Amino acid sequence: MIKSAIVLCGGKSRRMGQDKGLLKINGRPMILHVINSLKNFVDEIIVVLRDEKQKNKYKKVLNNLKSLKIVTDEVKDQGPLMGIFTGLKYVKSDYSLVVPCDSPFINEKFIKNMLNFLSKDLGAEAVVPKHANGKIEPLHALYHKSVRKKIHKKITKNERSVTSFVKEINAIFVSAEELDPSLKSFKNLNTPSQIS
Numbered sequence: 001m002i003k004s005a006i007v008l009c010g011g012k013s014r015r016m017g018q019d020k021g022l023l024k025i026n027g028r029p030m031i032l033h034v035i036n037s038l039k040n041f042v043d044e045i046i047v048v049l050r051d052e053k054q055k056n057k058y059k060k061v062l063n064n065l066k067s068l069k070i071v072t073d074e075v076k077d078q079g080p081l082m083g084i085f086t087g088l089k090y091v092k093s094d095y096s097l098v099v100p101c102d103s104p105f106i107n108e109k110f111i112k113n114m115l116n117f118l119s120k121d122l123g124a125e126a127v128v129p130k131h132a133n134g135k136i137e138p139l140h141a142l143y144h145k146s147v148r149k150k151i152h153k154k155i156t157k158n159e160r161s162v163t164s165f166v167k168e169i170n171a172i173f174v175s176a177e178e179l180d181p182s183l184k185s186f187k188n189l190n191t192p193s194q195i196s
């Protein structure tokens, strides 16, 4: 069974003030932390960027990486739901693990636990982590390719919330704490003060 991952990296990084995926954490661009964690567990990684200009910058950092495809949003600056829509167009697998590029501490435990769901007969359109306080993590989730049609409907209505989207589809919610007891996989770096 082919396993695919989609890395969302086409955001505007307004709060950070510079492109988050290329920002170095412990001497290495954030996106490489995410890709390094994923690469031993999936057969292909689709990196979804905003446009050709951003793609040219990332090519320098991502060259030589096997099984990696860089694509650009069908329409830019529409938010992560568009990124998922674009990524799902290119994947070979039925389900894809979607992750953001600004969570550099995504770890193997989280990835393995998420991919383990693929060995079950899921019968769901998505598997989404949920915290004890009810907060959900739709950018750290598994999506079936078939949701593309439903996303298209939302986008054409200008509805861009990924959280609202997953609440409307047939999604399974799973304990974030069980997927990664450290919860580090879910930490997003959004502002300069979060970078020491």
Ligand SMILES: Nc1nc2c(ncn2[C@@H]2O[C@H](COP(=O)(O)OP(=O)(O)OP(=O)(O)O)[C@@H](O)[C@H]2O)c(=O)[nH]1
Binding pocket: 008, 009, 010, 011, 012, 013, 014, 015, 016, 020, 048, 049, 050, 073, 076, 077, 078, 079, 080, 082, 083, 084, 099, 100, 101, 102, 139, 190
């Ligand atoms: N492909 C793609 N990814 C996106 C898009 N918007 C956000 N993302 C990604 O989704 C993740 C979460 O994004 P946010 O932090 O909410 O938004 P951001 O635009 O990156 O940052 P801010 O401008 O500070 O809100 C990041 O990995 C982004 O790169 C988009 O339009 N296209």
